Amino acid sequence: MELPGIAFYIVAFLTMGGIYAILCLALNMQWGFGGLFNAGIAGFYAVGAYTAAILTSAGSSAHLGGFDLPIVVGLICAGIASGIVGWAIARICVRLKADYLAMASIGIAEIIRLAIVNEEWLTNGSLGISRIPRPLEAFYSGRAAEVVFVVFVWLIVAVTFLVARRLQQSPWGRVMRAIRDNEETAASIGKDVQRFRTETFVVGSVFMGVAGALSAHYFKFFSPDATEPLLITFLAWVMLIAGGSGNNLGAIAGALAIWAIWSLTEVVTQQLPPDWATRSSYIRMLLIGLLLQFVLQRFRSGLFPEKSPKLRISREK
Amino acid sequence: MTELVLDVRAVSAGYGKMPIIKDISVHVDHQQIVTIIGPNGAGKSTLLKAVFGLNQHFSGEITFVGMSIFNARTADLVPLGISAVPQTHNVFSSLSVDENLDVGTFAAPPRDAEATKAHILELFPDLKDKLKQQAGQLSGGQRQMVAVGRALMSDPKLILLDEPTAGLSPAYLEVIFDLLLQVRDSGVSILMVEQNAKQALQIADYAYVLVNGENAYEGTGAELLADDEVRRSFLGGGGAP
Amino acid sequence: MIDFINFYLIPGITLGSIYALGAVGVSMIFGILRFAHFAHGDLMTVGAYAALTAVWVLGIPALAAxxxxxxxxxxxxxxxxxxxxxxxxxxxxxxxxxxxFGVALILRSIVQTVWGTDSQVYMTGFQKPTIFFDTFRIATRHIQIILATAALTVALHYFLSRTRLGKSMRAVADDPDLAAVAGLDTERIIRWTWIIGAALAAIAGVFVGLDTDVHTNLGWNLLLPMFAAALLGGIGKPLGAIAGGLIIGIAEEACTYPFFGDTLIAPSYKSAVAFVIMVLILIYRPQGLFRGRLM
Incomplete structure (x- = not known):
């Protein structure tokens, strides 16, 4: 591969890596800060992707949409739509043991998938939505457009990171950690545990929606088959745990590291004999599954272990 | 004739790296009720857990009928002949009374389970017509009987009781203590921790007072009841028993 | 009415039986090991493919496999x-x-690697339904699945209420700390929990293949209704899970029956029924219909 080829491979890598970093930061809000298990990440991602696609794509007779709205409006609406779904599920589940939320989140992802496949007036069913714009498309094309997009993605990563850091260091974040680590104690000092948990789940869902929206803009096309839902959910989990749950920098580092490993496994499985080549994607899944087990057993605190932000004790009494 | 059943010699134990009890020594002879009393936080329950292998042991020695059990695991102790009854959550509430008793035989099947069960139901006649009921539906006192009954099902030589009368009415307290005397007379040694110190000393053959995780006083139940110092500090003030 | 029984109720009970057998394992594992086992559906997939191999290699019918x-x-x-x-x-x-969750992925990718991703069937050809009283037309495979599930339910009830191992399992599910104090060998009980849960999952997996076809997402797709069934029946209550499975299976089929001229929901949303039931249970009765252990 000549040099520009490598450079654009890196751009492509950083684009998807950035989208996963947002997903991972969002999961960190839910799991790392709040101890809330979400096994339906792909559902929130899809809600965001479709919301953005419908709002920003050019008109089409096949489905609702073609509002041709600005991309930023699409991103915000994607976050809101995903947040509303998150709020609905959180209302029901945050008062129960984490496993129940896990089970219910699988369900919500399934319902979203069903709705997307069946409600053709809204999503164009399995044919998907095409002609989804990218930012500044009118001014840049070809490889320049790719570079513009990766910058755009990483701007959003930066925004997500700042929001996550702000939340973590705020009094709100401290209460969340207190609840995560000892629910009874937190409740006994008069904290409304359920409200805090609902909030953290909703904020996480919002950013998962944003990540979905970005991927729709990146692919320019989104359909039920555009992504493997289980893979998205699963990779986000591996990334967060490997990076260090509870640590925002860790979430980003984990996203990039695991996305790099995931991309490398593609290179490796391409070297397999042709008989095995068709199976390479399953072997990659197998490897990533084993990687998760390794991380869980040997590397649980991750690349960047969680550290509590320094307390800023106010001096005035 | 007395036979040493349990011998705790200078044991330090606790949780993590923190010893709660220090150099404690306690002896239980055959067919004896031995009571541990003392203020809250004195390490009474920690001592029972130490005997039953449920916490960290740091130093000392524990022998049971001559065998060292200092390093034994809980699962090994039941077959040797020690049973324990925790203070709370001591019955399987979704299982019937009958099934609770059955579970007591699983780790150490008695020679004749039916005979043992019959004997236990002789001791606790209240349970006879409740065998099919879920243990969780019983009154506190009856649950305590099920718990002790479950512990006796493995034909133990020694049972460890953590506050068997906690939360019971005074009337039931006497019933339970009376039952414990019968259990002892049937040949089982009892090591128990009690909050109701005065009544516990009345049925105790021997007793220890723990303070701050250390031995403070010991003697027969009657001796301690008669001791001014013990009475003042641990039996809730003045008056002779 | 006859149509309802032939085309909705019987398939519903069949589907419910499959959910039920899977949900027993989910419920027992949740009860004893205290976690929601996300790989349970994929254990079913493994069972279905293992039987497929036996059918291919030995030429035996699926039930014998x-x-x-x-x-x-x-x-x-x-x-x-x-x-x-x-x-x-x-x-x-x-x-x-x-x-x-990772094990689910590992099991599935192993299945995909070994057997490929094409749908397979245990046997081809049309099976003539059995006709009772000239009115009830019931497919042979449905009769087999329903009867086998009924027999397994009776056996499971006997096992849990009469045998030493069964009572030990219920004791551990009720209170693991007390079970340890009573000297029960928790690791051994956990081993048997896996064996029973996996065996029933394997049977359920073969039944899915018998009823429809064998494919690599077979088990994962059933995870949601199995979780819903286990919750409905009350966690740690295997027999409750069976009832829960049947209720959900029948509800899924019945919802597509045109009771009032129109179907209650479009057939394509059938699998949403399990989720709706799960949500209702979580809101109104998290301990399940049969008072499982609330967490």
Whole structure:
């Protein structure tokens, strides 16, 4: 591969890596800060992707949409739509043991998938939505457009990171950690545990929606088959745990590291004999599954272990 | 004739790296009720857990009928002949009374389970017509009987009781203590921790007072009841028993 | 009415039987090991494919291949427990949930690697339904599945209420700390929990293949209704899980019956029924219909 080829491979890598970093930061809000298990990440991602696609794509007779709205409006609406779904599920589940939320989140992802496949007036069913714009498309094309997009993605990563850091260091974040680590104690000092948990789940869902929206803009096309839902959910989990749950920098580092490993496994499985080549994607899944087990057993605190932000004790009494 | 059943010699134990009890020594002879009393936080329950292998042991020695059990695991102790009854959550509430008793035989099947069960139901006649009921539906006192009954099902030589009368009415307290005397007379040694110190000393053959995780006083139940110092500090003030 | 029985109720009971057998394992594992086992559906997939291999290699009918499916699935479950769940036993159980999510992926990708992703069937050709009283037309495979589930339910009830192992399992599910104090060998009980849960999952997997076809997402797709069934029946109550499975299976089919001229929901949303039931249970009765252990 000549040099520009490598450079654009890196751009492509950083684009998807950035989208996963947002997903991972969002999961960190839910799991790392709040101890809330979400096994339906792909559902929130899809809600965001479709919301953005419908709002920003050019008109089409096949489905609702073609509002041709600005991309930023699409991103915000994607976050809101995903947040509303998150709020609905959180209302029901945050008062129960984490496993129940896990089970219910699988369900919500399934319902979203069903709705997307069946409600053709809204999503164009399995044919998907095409002609989804990218930012500044009118001014840049070809490889320049790719570079513009990766910058755009990483701007959003930066925004997500700042929001996550702000939340973590705020009094709100401290209460969340207190609840995560000892629910009874937190409740006994008069904290409304359920409200805090609902909030953290909703904020996480919002950013998962944003990540979905970005991927729709990146692919320019989104359909039920555009992504493997289980893979998205699963990779986000591996990334967060490997990076260090509870640590925002860790979430980003984990996203990039695991996305790099995931991309490398593609290179490796391409070297397999042709008989095995068709199976390479399953072997990659197998490897990533084993990687998760390794991380869980040997590397649980991750690349960047969680550290509590320094307390800023106010001096005035 | 007395036979040493349990011998705790200078044991330090606790949780993590923190010893709660220090150099404690306690002896239980055959067919004896031995009571541990003392203020809250004195390490009474920690001592029972130490005997039953449920916490960290740091130093000392524990022998049971001559065998060292200092390093034994809980699962090994039941077959040797020690049973324990925790203070709370001591019955399987979704299982019937009958099934609770059955579970007591699983780790150490008695020679004749039916005979043992019959004997236990002789001791606790209240349970006879409740065998099919879920243990969780019983009154506190009856649950305590099920718990002790479950512990006796493995034909133990020694049972460890953590506050068997906690939360019971005074009337039931006497019933339970009376039952414990019968259990002892049937040949089982009892090591128990009690909050109701005065009544516990009345049925105790021997007793220890723990303070701050250390031995403070010991003697027969009657001796301690008669001791001014013990009475003042641990039996809730003045008056002779 | 006859149509309802022939085309909705009987298929509903069949589907419910499959959910039920899977949900028993989910419920027992949740009850005893205290975590939602996300790989349970994929254990079913393993069972279905193991039977498929036996059918191919030995030329036996699928039902006769069940023992083979059970052995392979039990081994997979015990291996997963030994390698991936046991090392996490002392941590908060949610880590084991994450691990089981990974095991689901591992099992499925192994199946995909070994057997490929095309749909397969145990046997081809049309099966003539059995006709009772000139009105009830019931497919032979439905009769087999329903009767086998009924027999397994009776056996499970006997096992849990009469045998030493069954009572030990209920004791551990009720209070693991007390079970340890009573000297029960928890690891041995956990092993048997896996064996029973995996065996029933294998049978359910073969039944899915018998009823429709064998494909690699077979088990994962059933995870939601199985969780819903286990919750409906009350966690840690295997017989409740069977009732829950039947209710959900029948509800899914019945919802597509045109009771009032129109179907209650479009057939394509059938699998949403399980989710709706799960949500209702979580809101109004988290302990389940049969008073399972609330967490």
């Amino acid at each position: 069940i023992p083979f499916a059970i052995i392979v699935t039990c081994l997979a479950a015990l291996l997963a427990d030994r390698l991936f769940y046991r090392p996490l036993r002392d941590l908060p159980t949610i880590y084991t949930v994450i691990a089981s």
